[in-house]
Amino acid sequence: xxxxxxxKVLIFGTLITRLSFLxxxxxxxxxxxxxxxxxxxxxxxxxxxSLFMFGVLLIALEYI
Numbered sequence: 001x002x003x004x005x006x007x008k009v010l011i012f013g014t015l016i017t018r019l020s021f022l023x024x025x026x027x028x029x030x031x032x033x034x035x036x037x038x039x040x041x042x043x044x045x046x047x048x049x050s051l052f053m054f055g056v057l058l059i060a061l062e063y064i
Contacts, residue, residue, distance in 0.1 A: 013058025020052040
């Protein structure tokens with residue numbers, strides 16, 4: 001049962017990462033503004049940057 005939970009976490013993290021990466025690409029966000037707005041939740045770029053980092057964290061959590 002616990003193995004099934006890790007699969008769900010991996011799929012959810014991958015989905016969040018892919019969607020936020022796609023939106024960051026469409027908004028043409030460069031690396032500097034991405035790093036500048038990682039935890040700033042008062043703008044669209046900040047929310048997408050935070051979602052991207054959360055997705056990467058979930059993927060890393062699954063592999064641990």
